[in-house]
Amino acid sequence: MKQKFLGFKKLYILCAVFWFASGVTISCAENKSFLEQHYTKKEYRIPMRDGVKLFTSVYSPRDKSITYPILLRRTPYSVGPYGEDKYVVQRTGSWHHLAAAGFIIAFQDVRGRFMSEGKFVNMTPHISLKKSAADVDESSDTYDTVAWLVENIPDNNGNVGLWGISYPGFYAAMGAVDAHPALKAVSPQAPIADWFVGDDCHHNGALALNMCFRFFSVFGIPRQGFMKKWPKDFDFPTPDGYAFFLELGPLKNADKKYFKGKIPFWERLMEHGTYDEFWKSRNSRPHLKNIKPAVMTVGGWFDAENCFGALQTYRAIEKSSPGAVNIVVLGPWFHGGWVRSDGSRLGDVSFGSRTGEYYVKNMELPFFNYFLKGEGQFKLPEVTAFETGSNVWKTYSSWPPKNSTPKKLYIKENVSLSFGKPANNETHFDSYTSDPANPVPFTSEITNRVPRSYMIEDQRFAASRPDVLAYESELLKKDITIAGPVTADLYVSTTGTDSDWIVKVIDVFPDKPGDGKGVTTGGFQMLLRGDIMRGKFRNSFEKPEAMVPGEITRITFTMNDVNHTFKKGHRIMVQVQSSWFPLFDRNPQTFVDIYNAGETDFRAATQKIYFSKTHPSGIIVNILN
DSSP states (O other), X not given: OHHHHHHHHHHHHHHHHHHHHHTOXXXXXXXXXXXXXXXXXXXXXXXXXXXXXXXEEEEEESOOSSOEEEEEEEESSOOOSOSTTOOOSOOSSOOHHHHHHOOEEEEEEOTTSTTOOSOOOTTOOOOSSOOSTTOOOHHHHHHHHHHHHXXXXXXXXXXXXXXXXXXXXXXXXXXXXXXXXXXXXXXXESXXXXXXXXXXXXXXXXXXXXXXXXXXXXXXSOOOSSOSSOOOOOOOSOSOHHXXXXXXXXXXXXXXXXXXXXXXXXXXXXXXXXXXXXXXXXXXXXGOOSOOSEEEEEEETTOTTTHHHHHHHHHHHHHHOTTSOEEEEXXXXXXXXXXXXXXXXXXXXXXXXXXXXXXXXXXXXXXXXXXXXXXXXXXXXXXXXXXXXXXXXXXXXXXXXXXXXXXXXXXXXXXXXXXXXXXXXXXEEEEEEEOTTSXXXXXXXXXXXXXXXXXXXXXXXXXXXXXXXXXXXXXXXXXXXXXXXXXXXXXXXXXXXXXXXXXXXXXXXXXXXXXXXXXXXXXXXXXXXXXXXXXXXXXXXXXXXXXXXXXXXXEEXXXXXXXXXXXXXXXXXXXXXXXXXXXXXXXXXXXXXXXXXXXXXXXXXXXXXXXXXXXXXXXXEEEEO
16 A cells, blocks of 8 residues: 555656646646546535534545555635535645645534635634533644544544644644644644734734734634635735835724725724734634644745744744754745745745755654654754755754854944944934835835845845935855854834834845856845834834833844845844834824824824944844854
8 A cells, every 4th residue: 555655646746747837727637637537526514513514525535455544634725616516626835745745635614614614713712721511712623633644534544734824834733732632743834823912913912904904804804604715815006015005104093994884803802902902812822732732833934924933833843842843844834835936936035956846745744644643753953943044854853953152243333233342432323214115125025015026026126215224234254153042132212103014034145146046136135034113013013012212221132033144245233213104004103003193193204213332223143053
């Protein structure tokens, strides 16, 4: 039987190579015939402890000579097509390599979505102490599903794995909490973890406007009974998202002009402008303790949605479940890019190899094969991280690596950067005017989406603006590798009473043509990491505080981790600005409830960045020794 599935796998790989190379979004005919020829499909309504039944599609190998482990993915995005004679062609996030390796594959509509009963709740709050059958959450629904599958699906070996990307990654992480004994391996991939602090809804309290508006305009439409098809996408009147959202005006106009009370979660979002219980209850991190299944978290360095979720899910399990098998894989990928592409490049940046295929072969399949089938030896390291810049895979026993040292890169006069501490006691500053009527765009593309490539986009379009400060190091005399979180540490002032502070870390390529293997444009300013801090949340997400006009204020925040080598002959750049639109909503620069602000609340402000021995602005990075 193993030899038979190895043959199937070769067939799949031929299909996958075509799919990856062509960039098409549907599978080739060979892949479809493989599933139909070698798998049967059954549909079930699995009862939960409160009586609600969840719609589940199960694909089982036709060959019954051996037993198989079950792989489960729970999703709010539909398990369609519906009907036992209708086989999936290509789902968001390919799973056909798993089918080729020989697993029973189960997909489930979570409660309240598509064909499952019950009420849907976004990022269902976890109930730690369940006192009755009415106390249900994603942990209990996963437990009940696993119990039913093991008991009722023929030819299973009693072992279950759980995986998913993005929202399904959240369900995978929560399914590992208080897990059924049969659940042996879990892989949260790009999981949502905290929708206020760092994932694809807010960053440090600033609303991810473009992403949230587009997502909830469709996903947020309440279901009217069972449904098998998605609602239509929002019809933008223009392809220019910058112009659309600027014309929208204050956030309260979104409901007035477009949603008209039809998107309940958007209304809840507009009612909760601080880190109150509404958001705290949707934070998965405090619940990731006493984890029993083996966990492999997967994330992408250039994931615009859930890089934070992957890093923080791994960290939370590491902290609260010290005895768990807990490993993490971090690659040079966009959201789900490890299976949604071959992982060889993003935009103008090449990574030198098919990193997605490498991950599938050397990490995902060995992980599930070992813990669910008992095949092979468990050789995966604690941390497998792709090092961008040098384009090599690295392994570590911990993250950040133990052989790294925090070091500050200081902002200095003449818009320069240096690792040397400022010696001048006299305070200097650079300034710019931030005008909400003319915010800094986050991309040079004309688009109403968040393009995948914005995460590495050439930043020269921003550096040339008068409301962006661009600090640059001298040419590097040797390679410098940074590995771990990046912390912005600024001393600032504003003439307003609130402001956003955006810090971007950039790799500046030499002013000469490339070698054809990577970036080919001389002087390319590759965005490496960037993030935003809303000034009123500088001390507390729960209790916002106004900024005092003209008063020097320290703004410190930690951005997502990186693993990157700045090559000899490159420069390091840090850009500072006060808007990043429409990636994030505009700050009126007055201390108000931004979700209910009016036109007159939006005012231009003068921003200053200070640098001296007593006000040492800069960024803190972990230098790999």
